[in-house]
Amino acid sequence: MSQKVIRIGTRDSELALWQAHTVQKKLNDLGYKTEIIAVKSQGDIILDKPLYELGITGIFTKTLDIAMINGQVDIAVHSMKDVPTALPVGIVQAAVLERANVLDILVHKGNLDFLSDIGTIATGSLRRQAQWLNKYPTHNVVDLRGNVNTRMQKLNDSNWSGAVFAAAGLERINLKPDDFIDLDWMIPAPAQGAMVVVAMADDSFTREAVSELNHIETEVCTYIERQFLKTLEGGCTAPIGAFATYDENNDTITLKGVLLSIDGKDKIGIEKVVPIEEWKKLGFHMAQEILNNGGEELMKNIKLSLKK
Structure with missing residues (x-):
């Protein structure tokens, strides 16, 4: 095995460090050498403005993206719900760890x-x-x-x-x-409870190492939720919940999704169970259904109210 040290980039909050140490231990157990490098993010520094006012969905991931692109770190560990649905050019999802509590x-x-x-x-x-x-x-x-x-x-x-x-x-x-x-009545954020590791697309050694940590069921469910989110929001922050689960007995996927107005007065929800074979486009199709069912108008109003 190559002796390359995998440098793990993380924010310096207690939770972010916990996540980085968890990934570090898993990689060390597989025989890889690692080092943790903590970086402060804009999202942690600017605390007096609501997130949506900062005009960026990846406020917590941007600093680490830059550190990776600049070659200061090899991978970054994130709460997956904080990661924008479109990753920067050159950065790829390398592993999704088994999901914890989603509530x-x-x-x-x-x-x-x-x-x-x-x-x-x-x-x-x-x-x-x-x-x-x-x-x-x-x-x-x-x-x-x-x-x-x-x-x-x-x-x-x-x-x-x-x-x-x-x-x-x-x-x-x-x-x-x-x-x-x-709050079991509240639909969680897409990918809530899951941790994701991202790496540089051209770094095959690191990507191969990290891929050993991937949990396939969590990867599929979070993919569906994030596809639902991406189809609905089109780069805008909005009140969107999505939660997919896999039923191994029936080999089916259930997706619950919701879009609301910011004041909570309007709510469009959807729930479907489909055979596992249909997972790849499930998030897209269900988001389209919501858009056709009044969601398009709702998204327009959300964008307008966030601009005020």
């Missing part, structure tokens, strides 16, 4: 009376905001930015009723508190 959870202050009354919920995600307001139209939703630790601290220091987090992120760094409820 969103509500972290609260121990009292849930506000659920049947008025409350203030914090989240930096348009998807969570829209789904929350669709279910709880009397509530107020406020913007919450920063890495997982920062957001937890802001919740503790606030008078908010609660905040919505991805369960996987809190579980990975042991931050999941006792006071939480699973």
